[in-house]
Amino acid sequence: MIALPIECYRAIFNNLYKDLFSCILVNRQWCRIIIPILWSDTKKHFKNIKLIEMFLLTLNAKEQALLIPFKITLPNQQKPLFEYTSYITSVNNDLYHGVSNLIQDRKYETGDELRNAINCSLISMFLRTSKNLEYLSLNEVICSQLIFENLYENTTIISIDIGSCNNISRSNAMDVLIKVLYKNSNLTSLNLSNQIERVRSSLNSIGSDGGKALADVLCQNKFFEGSESSK
Structure with a gap:
């Protein structure tokens, strides 16, 4: 046969x-x-606590270090047989809901700092391990230095959603975002959604060079979904 x-x-x-x-x-x-x-399509299961725990098994030393100050207990099972996260193509906001579910289930002290730290470590891990990641939704975790580093090195993402970020106007976030947009020739969709005014207000803080870089990016052949540049 x-x-x-x-x-x-x-x-x-x-x-x-x-x-x-x-x-x-x-x-x-x-x-x-x-x-x-x-x-390849696990985003609809991101709210599942067991899945979040499995993701935590994949964190490396740098990503685990973000959680040390909170003295949380990481899962101690054996690492998965397959590198499951390498197959994931999309990470949406359900991940953040899953992290919140985990914190509530473990009865950890609630608060933004712990939730953001876990989100940061997981997003950084996805950027590092996924060979097929195409879509990424970033919440307030965008200002993590570790995420900056991994996002800048990523070459597979074609769509980024930062419509729900609350701190995009911080100058370091804008600087890195501009660098990422300028470098990533594969990016075809950027959802700014409600961030237009924040981006405008941050132009003074990033200076003339940063503003020019942002203008250059906007003039490239990219489609920015949900922003005024797509109209």
Whole structure:
């Protein structure tokens, strides 16, 4: 019997999504093909506490260091068999809801600092590990230096949503955002949503060079969804 090419298996499995969980158990080859398909679209499960705990297992030393001041207990299970986060293509606001659910379930002290620290560590981890990440929604965590570093190095993201960021007007956030936009030639969508006035108000703080860089970016062939530049 002639073996089917892996590409054929992928095409078949992509049309059998509801049956993939049972197909995983058939053999190792099918499992290796199906796992990336299942994990490419996990955003609708981000509110699940178990999933957030699994993500925490993937943090490296730098990302874990963000959580040390809060003295929280990280999961101590074995690391997952597959690098599941490498298959994720989209991270939306449900991740932040999942983190809030985890904090409530663990009965940690509620507060923005702990929630933001966990969000920062997870977003940084996704930027570092995901080889297929295309969409990223950033909340108030945008001002994390670790996120800045990983976002600047990322070459796969084509769409960023910062419409709900409350601190985009901080000069360091604007500086890094401009650098990211200027460097990332793959970016085709930037949702500024309610941030137009904040961006305008921050132009004085980023100086003439920063303003020129931002203007250069806006003049490139990019589509900025939800902003005045798309009108």
